[in-house]
Each structure stands twice: as C-alpha cells, then as structure tokens.
Amino acid sequence: MKRKFVVANWKSNKTEVEAKNWFAELKVEDLRLTNKEVIICSPFTVLPILKSLIINHNSNIKLGAQDISPFDEGAYTGEVNGKEIRELAQFVIVGHSERRKNFSESNDVINAKINEALKNQLTPIICVSSLEQAKALDNKVQNNTQVIIVYEPLFAIGSGIPDTPENADQMAKSIKNIVGEIPILYGGSVTSANINEFSKMPNIDGALIGKASLDAKEFYAIIQNA
Ligand code: PGA
DSSP, X not given: OOOOEEEEEOOXXXXXXXXXXXXHHSOHHHHTTOOSEEEXXXXXXXXXXXXXXXXXXXXXXEEEESOOOSSOSSSOTTOOOHHHHHTTOSEEEEOOHHHHHHTOOOHHXXXXXXXXXXXXXXXXXXXXXXXXXXXXXXXXXXXOTTOEEEEOOGGGTTTSOOOOHHHHHHHHHHHHHHHOSOOEEEESSOOTTTHHHHHTSTTOOEEEESGGGGSHHHHHHHHHHO
C-alpha cells in the first residue's frame, strides 16, 4: 500500500493561543495509530509550542516550516535558515505560488532554497503549478526520496473549486515523468469531502491542505478520509 501524506499549510494564520486550541481539538491520541504521514506546516512563531505539544502527547505528527532562507546563516536580516529550522521541523514548503507571486520568487531562488533544505536534512515540499515549473527544478530533485512535490493548479488554490481527480492524476503522472519516482501530492481546495477522490488516484500520494486545515475537526476528518 502506498504511503499517504496529509499536509496542513496554515499560511499566515494562528497565534500561540489559537495553535494550542487547534491542537487540543485534534484528538491526537486517536491519530497515533494512523499509518498516514501527518505534517503541520505552521508559521515559524508557533513551531516551538507545536513541537512541545507533540512531544508531550507522544504524537507522531511531524512539523514543517513554510519558507527557508536561500542562504546559510549570516547577515541576512529577517531570514530563517535551514540549520535553525532543523531544530524545530523536518519539512519545509518551497515554491508555493503565493511566494512566487507575492514575493517574486524565481526558479533560481526556489532552487537555492531546495538546496538549503537538502543540505540541512529537511524534506522540501516543493509546490509547482505547471510542468514548466517542474522542469525548472534543480537536478538534485531527480529520483530523490528526500523530496516531496505538490501539484497545485492556480485556479484551485483557495477558490473552493478543486481540479478534477483525473486531471490531477494525469498531471502527477507527467510530473513523475520529469522528476522520477518521488511522492506527488495534490493541493487546491481539498476538504474532508473530496480528499479521498484525490488520494485514491494511482499517481497521487496525498494532499496539501490550506483553508480546510485551519479547523481542527475538519482536518481530523481529512486525515480519516485520506
Ligand atoms: P487551499 O490552499 O486548500 O486553501 O486551496 C492550498 C494551498 O495553497 O496550499
């Protein structure tokens, strides 16, 4: 049976109190036996509290950051580097379309971030919205089992209108033809009602969930249904 990934992307949401309340609502004890890989990508500011909650509850949930500096440590005001992230998380989202658009991230910057992640033993969760973006990824991504790719069509992100499972599966297959045998997730308006349609497709290994992951009960249902 294939390994399924259920990844929450909280984006720029949740204070410490809100993160604690979310965690308390999630029923983490019931999730301990799940064979799905559950990853929460939170703002940097709440990674420390989530890390201690996970340890205290003996939970197998993993953590991810949502960005990484393209540089090593040093004089880069405002940046958080891979070595720092590694203390708190095992994963990091790279190349999300919101960063490509709102922060003008180029393929070169994205590849530098992927390199920093790999150098620091972090798994980059790389978002692409087209085959061109998949083709522009650094060669280090090829057949690399330390990498996850997410296919996220622009029209589906935050719109409430997901891609069709058939089209998403076809895109995942085409991406695998470019990058080799690595896990490919689908992202864009995933909910507890539609996750299974995607995760059961032969080339899709799970999902990246934005808005619907902000509600703990809904996220719990997404994990169950994946
Ligand atoms: P959405 O976001 O689930 O709110 O559509 C997905 C994403 O941008 O990662």
